[in-house]
Amino acid sequence: MGREHGSTKNMSEGDPFRLILAFAVPMLFGTLFQQFYSMVDTVVVGRFLGVNALAAVGSTSAINFMVNGFVIGVATGFAIPVAQQFGAGKMHEMRCYVANIIWLTAIIAVAMTAAVALLTHRILVWMRTPDEILGEAYLYIFIIFLGIPVTFLYNATAGIIRALGDSRTPLIFLVLASVVNIVLDIVTIVFLHFDVNGPAYATVFSQGISGILCVFYMIRKFPELRLSREELSPSGRLCKNLLWNGVPMGLQYSITAIGSVILQTAVNTLGAVAVASVTAGQKVIMFFSCVFDALGGTMATWAGQNTGAGKYDRVKEGVFAAMKMGSAWSIAAFLILLLFGGYIPLLFVDAGETEVIRRAHFFMAANAAFYIPLTAVNVYRFAIQGMGFSGLAIFSGVFEMVARALVGFIGVPVFGYYAACFASPFAWILADCFLLPALDYCVRTLNRGRGDPLENVD
Numbered sequence: 001m002g003r004e005h006g007s008t009k010n011m012s013e014g015d016p017f018r019l020i021l022a023f024a025v026p027m028l029f030g031t032l033f034q035q036f037y038s039m040v041d042t043v044v045v046g047r048f049l050g051v052n053a054l055a056a057v058g059s060t061s062a063i064n065f066m067v068n069g070f071v072i073g074v075a076t077g078f079a080i081p082v083a084q085q086f087g088a089g090k091m092h093e094m095r096c097y098v099a100n101i102i103w104l105t106a107i108i109a110v111a112m113t114a115a116v117a118l119l120t121h122r123i124l125v126w127m128r129t130p131d132e133i134l135g136e137a138y139l140y141i142f143i144i145f146l147g148i149p150v151t152f153l154y155n156a157t158a159g160i161i162r163a164l165g166d167s168r169t170p171l172i173f174l175v176l177a178s179v180v181n182i183v184l185d186i187v188t189i190v191f192l193h194f195d196v197n198g199p200a201y202a203t204v205f206s207q208g209i210s211g212i213l214c215v216f217y218m219i220r221k222f223p224e225l226r227l228s229r230e231e232l233s234p235s236g237r238l239c240k241n242l243l244w245n246g247v248p249m250g251l252q253y254s255i256t257a258i259g260s261v262i263l264q265t266a267v268n269t270l271g272a273v274a275v276a277s278v279t280a281g282q283k284v285i286m287f288f289s290c291v292f293d294a295l296g297g298t299m300a301t302w303a304g305q306n307t308g309a310g311k312y313d314r315v316k317e318g319v320f321a322a323m324k325m326g327s328a329w330s331i332a333a334f335l336i337l338l339l340f341g342g343y344i345p346l347l348f349v350d351a352g353e354t355e356v357i358r359r360a361h362f363f364m365a366a367n368a369a370f371y372i373p374l375t376a377v378n379v380y381r382f383a384i385q386g387m388g389f390s391g392l393a394i395f396s397g398v399f400e401m402v403a404r405a406l407v408g409f410i411g412v413p414v415f416g417y418y419a420a421c422f423a424s425p426f427a428w429i430l431a432d433c434f435l436l437p438a439l440d441y442c443v444r445t446l447n448r449g450r451g452d453p454l455e456n457v458d
Contacts, residue, residue: 011023011087011165011301011302011305012087012305012306012308012309016302016314016317016318016321017321017324019302019318020295020298020299020302020318020321020325021325023165023167023298023301023302024167024294024295024297024298024322024325026167026168026170026171027162027167027171027293027294027297028291028294029171029175030170030171030174030175031290031293031294031297032287032290033171033175033178036182040181040182040185041181041185041199041202041203042054042057042058042279042280042283042348043347044185044186044189044190044199045057045189045196045199046280046347046349047348049189049195051272051273051276051349051353052132052133052136052272053133053136053195053196054279054280054348054349055130055133055272055275055276055279056133056134056135056136056137056140057136057137057140057196057199057279058275058276058278058279058282059124059127059129059130059133059137059264059268059275060124060137060141060144061279061282062127062260062261062263062264063120063124063127063141063257063261063264064144065253065256065257066253066254066257066258066260066261067112067116067145067148067254068144068148069250069253069254069256069257070112070250070251070253070254070257071109071112071148071151071155072151072155072250072253073246073250073251073252073253073254074152074246074249074250075152075155075156075158075159075246076155076159076246076249076297076300076385077242077245077246077247077249077250077385077390078101078104078105078156078159078242078245078246079101079156079159079160079163079300079301079304080163080245080300080385080386080388080390081097081238081241081242081245081304082097082098082101082159082160082163082164082304083163083164083300083301083304083308083386084304084305084307084308084388085097085308086164086165086224086305086308087304087305087306087308088308091224092231094224095224095225095226095227095228097241098160098225098227099227099231099233100235100238100239100242101156101160101242103234103239104239104242104243104246105152105156108152109148109149109152109153110149112148113145113146113148113149116145116148117142117146120138120141120142120145121138121142124137124138124141127261127264127265127268128268128269129268130268130271130275132272133272133275136195136196139195139196139197139200140196140197140199141200143200143201143204144200144203144204146204147204147207147208150204150207150208150211151207153207153208153211153212153214154210154211154214157211157214157215157218158170158173158174158214160218160225161214161218161222162297162301163301163304164222164225165301167298167301169214169217169221170210170214173209173210173213173214173217174210176209176210176213177206177207177210178206180202180205180206180209181202181203181205181206184198184201184202184205184206185198185199188201188202244390244391245385245388245390246390247390248390248393248394249385249390249393249394251394251397252381252390252393252396252397253397254397255394255397255400255401256397256400256401256404256427258401258405259400259401259402259403259404259405259408259423260404262404262405262408262409263404263405263407263408263412263420263423264278264408265408266407266408266409266411266412266413266420267412267417267420269412270412270416270417273355273356273359274359274420276348276349276353276356277355277356277359277360277363277417278359278360278363278420279348280345280347280348280349280356280360281345281360281361281363281421282363283348284344284345284360284364285363285364285367285368285424288333288336288337288368288371289371289374291325291326291329291333292326292329292371292374292375292377292378292379293378295322295325295326295375295378295379296378296379296381296382297382298322298382299318299322299378299383299386300383300385300386301386302315302318302386303318303382303383303384303385303386303387304386304387304388306318307386307387307388307446312387312443312446312447313447315383315386315387315443316439316443318383319379319380319383319439322375322379323375323376323379326371326372326376326378326379327372327375329375330368330372330375331372333368333371334365334368334369334371337364337365337368338365338368341360341361341364341365342357342358342361344360344361344364345357345360345361348360359417362418362421363420363421366421366422366425367424369425370424370425370428370429373425373428373429373432374424374428376428376435376436377396377400377428377431377432380432380435380436381393381396381431381435383439384435384438384439384442387442387443387446389438389442392441392442393435395434396431396434396435396438399427399430399431399433400427400428400430400431401427402430403423403426403429403430403431404423404424406426407419407420407422407423408423411423
């Protein structure tokens with residue numbers, strides 16, 4: 001295994017398969033719990049508030065991903081220089097980066113919250129959200145967006161902790177927050193008779209708890225992160241490098257989500273039944289996709305530390321190991337959803353909603369059939385970002401946006417609901433056409449001594 005320093009772990013030494021598996025498993029459980037309490041929101045809403053409420057929450061998923069995806073991407077990108085400095089053994093520079101992450105996240109969080117709060121209703125109207133669900137959709141997503149600062153808090157602190165090789169602690173805090181979220185979902189709707197605002201408040205509150213726990217843990221357990229007064233000073237140079245890593249990563253999520261917004265707009269024109277079907281199917285698909293998210297997050301740290309240590313070819317060894325793991329799960333997940341996908345939607349709707357169940361089953365099977373391309377999207381993209389080429393990786397998001405936009409503008413109007421079922425697989429394949437050769441380009445560039453990710457550090 002890699003060298004360990006207290007709670008940290010150096011991934012630049014040791015067997016790639018074992019290191020990646022050991023790091024990815026806690027991240028997997030973390031993403032599973034994130035999706036689990038997101039799914040509980042959907043189950044509770046669908047079961048206790050009805051199909052229209054389920055459609056209302058589901059109709060906000062694309063815009064939610066566009067905004068909070070940007071937050072998560074920026075926070076994840078900010079952690080890349082931290083991982084690189086840790087891999088290079090430059091502790092002072094690493095702490096300076098952490099200090100500047102604090103400054104930047106505070107500024108961006110406040111600005112984003114104000115801007116998004118003003119524009120949310122207009123965006124939902126532009127997306128042609130059906131009139132019968134518009135009010136509930138706005139109520140739900142407005143509250144979620146007010147929680148942007150706590151979303152930033154958790155993802156930034158968890159990203160720093162993972163950059164130092166500890167993927168277990170963020171999981172523990174996320175599990176605790178998930179339990180709180182689930183309890184609050186049930187209490188607010190079943191006992192306090194809230195509408196869709198109940199699960200929204202629960203989500204924001206629970207994520208705030210996980211972020212605060214991460215802050216206290218960092219202060220107590222990581223001597224490497226104890227900042228001096230000098231290190232706390234903001235640095236334009238370091239902020240620029242953080243933004244260079246974070247903003248393209250955030251934009252990649254948002255650009256990808258623009259295609260999802262266009263697609264969701266097209267689906268909204270098909271009515272509440274179609275929206276509810278896609279909502280149920282997406283929740284399940286995202287749950288099964290947690291393995292790929294965990295492998296992607298692992299590759300960001302893996303590539304960051306090994307790039308910092310100057311072991312560029314070792315990055316590719318990790319990519320191949322991660323692809324083996326992801327491909328094995330892809331086959332298993334497809335078989336599960338193909339054979340049993342007709343029963344899973346019963347979590348969200350009554351057995352009498354046969355059309356929603358049938359359509360959701362088809363949506364899940366169609367997406368799961370292309371999970372291997374999705375594995376490659378996550379593994380290759382995050383490896384490229386971890387190597388410091390965030391600006392290059394953003395093009396994968398452009399490819400995904402174009403694919404989903406084409407299906408939204410052309411496919412759904414012509415072929416209806418079933419075109420929407422193949423929008424994401426089309427997007428994944430198109431992104432892979434760019435990402436696979438891009439990784440080789442990045443490794444060759446670094447081996448030639450160009451594009452050094454540490455070149456901006458004194």
